[in-house]
Amino acid sequence: MSSLHDTAVIKIEDPGPAQISPRLRRGFALAAGVGIVFTVLGLFLEPHRAWSGYLVNYLYFLILGMAGLFLTALHYAAGATWSIPFRRIAESLTRYLPIAALSTVVLVFGFKDIYPWAAGTVHFHRATKTAWFGYGFTAGRLIIFSALWALCGWIFVRRSLNQDAAWRRGAATNWEPRRVPGGFGKIPSFNGRFSAAFLLFFAITFSLAAIDWLMSLEPNWNTTMYAVYIFAGLFEAGLALVLLISVLLRRRGSMGQILRDHHYVDLARMLHAFSIFMVYIGFEQYLLIWYANYPSEAVYYHQRIVGGWGYVLLFLLFAKWVIPFTVLLNQKIRKNEKALIAIASLVLFAEWVDLYWLVMPVTHAHFVLPNWAVIAELLAFLGLFGWAVTSFLARNSPVPVGDPRLVNAVAGDYL
Numbered sequence: 001m002s003s004l005h006d007t008a009v010i011k012i013e014d015p016g017p018a019q020i021s022p023r024l025r026r027g028f029a030l031a032a033g034v035g036i037v038f039t040v041l042g043l044f045l046e047p048h049r050a051w052s053g054y055l056v057n058y059l060y061f062l063i064l065g066m067a068g069l070f071l072t073a074l075h076y077a078a079g080a081t082w083s084i085p086f087r088r089i090a091e092s093l094t095r096y097l098p099i100a101a102l103s104t105v106v107l108v109f110g111f112k113d114i115y116p117w118a119a120g121t122v123h124f125h126r127a128t129k130t131a132w133f134g135y136g137f138t139a140g141r142l143i144i145f146s147a148l149w150a151l152c153g154w155i156f157v158r159r160s161l162n163q164d165a166a167w168r169r170g171a172a173t174n175w176e177p178r179r180v181p182g183g184f185g186k187i188p189s190f191n192g193r194f195s196a197a198f199l200l201f202f203a204i205t206f207s208l209a210a211i212d213w214l215m216s217l218e219p220n221w222n223t224t225m226y227a228v229y230i231f232a233g234l235f236e237a238g239l240a241l242v243l244l245i246s247v248l249l250r251r252r253g254s255m256g257q258i259l260r261d262h263h264y265v266d267l268a269r270m271l272h273a274f275s276i277f278m279v280y281i282g283f284e285q286y287l288l289i290w291y292a293n294y295p296s297e298a299v300y301y302h303q304r305i306v307g308g309w310g311y312v313l314l315f316l317l318f319a320k321w322v323i324p325f326t327v328l329l330n331q332k333i334r335k336n337e338k339a340l341i342a343i344a345s346l347v348l349f350a351e352w353v354d355l356y357w358l359v360m361p362v363t364h365a366h367f368v369l370p371n372w373a374v375i376a377e378l379l380a381f382l383g384l385f386g387w388a389v390t391s392f393l394a395r396n397s398p399v400p401v402g403d404p405r406l407v408n409a410v411a412g413d414y415l
Contacts, residue, residue, distance in 0.1 A: 015256030018393040028386035035380025042373025051110035053374030067238020068093025076195035094153030101146035167402030244344035272328035279321035308367030319350035
């Protein structure tokens, strides 16, 4: 592929830490503090409704943090060049994962108000399933998964920042793939090997966690597509958030001369593609259940269509697929910052609504708007997430300036 610019004349300059207002970070901290206070009140005054809302908001921001970790690992495993300008943005999302691990510990205390199997109102016919959904075993594996995800995120970010530090000192780094001596192909770097192992670990642990978090809300219902559906939402929302943050930082001048219009096109194209993947997985799951028409399976979608929940499903169809797919078909729109902000924001809002739609019909036959406890929990998690991400970007360059292939990425020379 020919480059858009001559790489020989491109000079990488360190833009320094992102220009993030201290008032914004204090605002996030204040939101977290106020939200936590009212969240605690909600958990005492309306425990059942508040714990369901806690699950929705806990999962939403954990998914965004995990999206950053997954996109970072995928970048290294694929040896991609086009995604280098966005990699530090994805890495910044992982700074929330330690907070998410602590939030998992809090979630454990609400199991009996959330899950029928924990409250003892459901009994399984198989001893293996009873053992799998034992209170201690379920709590233990979710906490361990969350802690290991946070550790993997720390390893990726640590190595990435060390690479930048070496570049600033003028020291050479040997962290990129090397050609096989006298042969064909490349020897994977440590990051590449570690990422490949992590992606396998992620596939297993995230699939198991998705079953524990959401599918076990209705323990007698199951589908093999469930974890893939949750992952599809993670990927689409993660791409939207990286795109949104990148546009906002570039508009504030925090990306230097690194981020160009053709990078917007690349990332918007990925968001466009995975909006199709998202609807494909959702429709595939729905189609198989509808076609088989077994009452034990169809009841899941029935209760998410009747009682006003069907309007939420219709909104999700348009917000997560029809609108992003239609708008992002236009090449000019993919360079329009205002349009990208609007589309990314819509997708992120729709992902929260999607989780709300998955959780709330279990206890509410008719559609209900989020009450004050759910909004307080949203405020608390938003404040914690925003504070973690902006604090990281305010201390570090939003661009991985130490990556030796950054100059190729800036030029659009991806091969």
